[in-house]
Amino acid sequence: xxxxxxxxxxxxxxxxxxxxLKRLEYRGYDSAGVAIYSEKYxxxxxxxxxxxxxxxxxxIRGGExxxxxxxxxxxxxxxHGAPSDVNAHPQVSRSGKIAVVHNGIIENYAELxxxxxxxxxxFTSQTDTEVVAQLIEYFYETDQxxxxxxxxxxxRRIEGAYALGILCADKPDQLIAVxxxxxxxxxxxxxxSFLASDVTAIIxxxxxxGYMDDDELAVLTKDGIQCYNHLMQxxxxxxxxxxxxxxxxxxxxxxxxxxxxxxxxxxxxxRCIFPRIRxxxxxxxxxxxxxxxxRHLKKIYIVACGSSYHVGVVGKxxxxxxxxxxxxxxxxxxxxxxxxxVDERTLVVVIxxxxxxxxxxxxxxxxxxxxxxxLSIVNVVGSSIARESxxxxxxxxxxxxxxxxxxxxSTQMAVVDLLALYFARILGTxxxxxxxxxxDEMLLLPGKMEAILSNKDDIQYFASQYFxxxxxxxxxxxxxxxxxxxxxxxxxxxxxxxSEAYASGELKHGTISLIEDGTLVVxxxxxxxxxxxxxxxxxxxxxxxxxxxxxxxxxxxEDMEKNANAVITIPETHDMLLPSLGVVPLQLFAxxxxxxxxxxxxxxxxxAKSVTVE
Ligand code: F6R
Numbered sequence: 001x002x003x004x005x006x007x008x009x010x011x012x013x014x015x016x017x018x019x020x021l022k023r024l025e026y027r028g029y030d031s032a033g034v035a036i037y038s039e040k041y042x043x044x045x046x047x048x049x050x051x052x053x054x055x056x057x058x059x060i061r062g063g064e065x066x067x068x069x070x071x072x073x074x075x076x077x078x079x080h081g082a083p084s085d086v087n088a089h090p091q092v093s094r095s096g097k098i099a100v101v102h103n104g105i106i107e108n109y110a111e112l113x114x115x116x117x118x119x120x121x122x123f124t125s126q127t128d129t130e131v132v133a134q135l136i137e138y139f140y141e142t143d144q145x146x147x148x149x150x151x152x153x154x155x156r157r158i159e160g161a162y163a164l165g166i167l168c169a170d171k172p173d174q175l176i177a178v179x180x181x182x183x184x185x186x187x188x189x190x191x192x193s194f195l196a197s198d199v200t201a202i203i204x205x206x207x208x209x210g211y212m213d214d215d216e217l218a219v220l221t222k223d224g225i226q227c228y229n230h231l232m233q234x235x236x237x238x239x240x241x242x243x244x245x246x247x248x249x250x251x252x253x254x255x256x257x258x259x260x261x262x263x264x265x266x267x268x269x270x271r272c273i274f275p276r277i278r279x280x281x282x283x284x285x286x287x288x289x290x291x292x293x294x295r296h297l298k299k300i301y302i303v304a305c306g307s308s309y310h311v312g313v314v315g316k317x318x319x320x321x322x323x324x325x326x327x328x329x330x331x332x333x334x335x336x337x338x339x340x341x342v343d344e345r346t347l348v349v350v351i352x353x354x355x356x357x358x359x360x361x362x363x364x365x366x367x368x369x370x371x372x373x374x375l376s377i378v379n380v381v382g383s384s385i386a387r388e389s390x391x392x393x394x395x396x397x398x399x400x401x402x403x404x405x406x407x408x409x410s411t412q413m414a415v416v417d418l419l420a421l422y423f424a425r426i427l428g429t430x431x432x433x434x435x436x437x438x439x440d441e442m443l444l445l446p447g448k449m450e451a452i453l454s455n456k457d458d459i460q461y462f463a464s465q466y467f468x469x470x471x472x473x474x475x476x477x478x479x480x481x482x483x484x485x486x487x488x489x490x491x492x493x494x495x496x497x498x499s500e501a502y503a504s505g506e507l508k509h510g511t512i513s514l515i516e517d518g519t520l521v522v523x524x525x526x527x528x529x530x531x532x533x534x535x536x537x538x539x540x541x542x543x544x545x546x547x548x549x550x551x552x553x554x555x556x557x558e559d560m561e562k563n564a565n566a567v568i569t570i571p572e573t574h575d576m577l578l579p580s581l582g583v584v585p586l587q588l589f590a591x592x593x594x595x596x597x598x599x600x601x602x603x604x605x606x607x608a609k610s611v612t613v614e
Pocket of ligand 1 (some may be wrong): 357489
């Protein structure tokens with residue numbers, strides 16, 4: 001949420017900042033701004049605009065209008081203060097000397113603002129961030145300390161989560177970066193340095209990055225970056241090399257990132273699965289849990305938000321089925337408020353694409369505090385969740401830019417399935433034949449996914465039939481229910497159609513009263529063992545007037561066609577893996593429906609990709 005970028009070097013900063021912000025727009029897109037130190041005018045120049053980044057870019061002619069080789073930029077997802085020019089970042093101090101970009105929330109801003117107003121400091125915005133800029137200047141001017149000390153004094157007073165980029169007109173050769181509970185990375189270039197919310201913003205310029213830790217401060221100049229700990233003692237930062245290609249973060253000819261990422265899934269799955277199957281066995285490099293520790297586990301908790309949580313719901317079915325260890329799935333935003341039962345024999349599996357989701361991070365910390373063992377499944381390498389976990393399994397899906405997750409979901413699921421097999425093998429809870437059947441099928445998943453994707457026109461056709469419904473129900477049992485949760489979320493978040501997922505058996509307990517002539521029901525009937533029951537539910541809703549679009553496996557198409565209005569099929573696979581295939585047509589369906597409704601698919605209203613506020 002909110003994208004930050006900063007540059008100090010030997011080139012014109014503004015175009016570089018705009019380019020970085022373009023890649024960060026998925027983090028927020030209600031307004032954008034830049035602050036540059038102008039050598040010509042010997043002061044900060046700040047330009048901000050409500051709306052998409054393009055508005056700002058047009059306003060400053062792609063950055064050409066601003067001279068200066070040091071600057072900060074921001075793309076916003078509003079928390080405090082409505083989207084507007086004034087509330088856009090950078091926020092500046094009253095003299096215009098200090099500019100700040102911020103991701104996160106300053107929780108005690110009201111109290112600090114009241115203090116500053118008492119001291120006669122005028123405020124222009126409704127943001128919590130302006131307090132930071134004003135407070136830095138207050139200490140800088142009143143206490144006559146240098147800018148670093150002034151920032152240090154502010155850090156001792158602010159509470160909450162923040163990643164900050166700070167530029168002071170009196171120190172035009174440097175940027176200051178600070179982080180607590182919000183992501184911030186440093187980029188080491190040749191004759192230049194960067195700060196950014198994530199790697200995608202700067203990968204075009206450098207692949208050498210450092211991940212800031214909480215309570216660290218960094219001073220960036222064109223000649224290098226010096227980091228300090230919370231006591232302002234200099235520290236050495238480990239530099240990591242980012243090895244993915246810039247194309248991975250670009251649209252590459254596709255109209256939308258979401259579509260590109262849907263299409264990339266077979267490849268992402270190959271990267272995620274293939275290296276982890278060796279000689280017919282699941283293989284995890286450097287797996288930190290010993291066999292004895294695995295045998296000692298008495299419970300698994302899966303904690304995550306949104307689609308990652310939906311992976312957990314499928315994971316529960318698969319992990320319990322194979323390992324016979326009880327699995328509880330919790331929404332990360334609820335976890336720390338529900339007295340979770342976690343001890344040293346509990347494995348807490350934390351799932352997150354971004355590795356930065358604040359609620360998930362808070363749940364992780366709570367689980368750790370309670371003594372749980374933390375294993376995270378994360379896509380973004382070096383992210384906060386990855387770094388705070390006892391153990392990480394990366395999904396290797398590559399950068400995911402569209403707000404609606406697709407390839408991260410698929411790869412997360414693959415990792416959970418591999419984990420279930422790995423544990424089951426050690427625990428002796430899976431038959432040899434089933435173990436190999438699942439593994440063999442996992443190797444076939446990418447190819448089967450390709451087959452589904454090659455029939456995307458069929459899904460586009462169904463989308464054209466149904467895109468103008470305003471309410472949709474997804475129903476299914478067992479893994480089909482879990483799949484429905486994801487299908488329904490995908491549809492509603494990008495097409496704005498009201499949609500809900502129900503366990504089919506629950507229909508009769510209330511929801512069926514909503515079914516009337518023409519209601520669209522997406523009936524998921526891929527799970528063979530419960531196919532007859534799925535069919536019974538189709539008949540039930542059809543007889544009440546529903547229009548049924550069904551999803552099933554190829555060999556059940558004919559049966560399903562007897563009762564459903566339209567049928568989409570996926571190739572046969574092992575029961576456990578059905579959601580991995582089933583999700584693809586549902587992603588495509590959501591995509592095409594949103595396209596036909598003219599929605600902004602990659603940037604749905606009110607959403608941001610990385611949710612770093614509670
Ligand atoms: C939906 C979606 C979100 C995320 C959720 C968790 O398409 O992308 O529901 O799954 O915000 O994000 P991560 O996985 O980054 O923790």
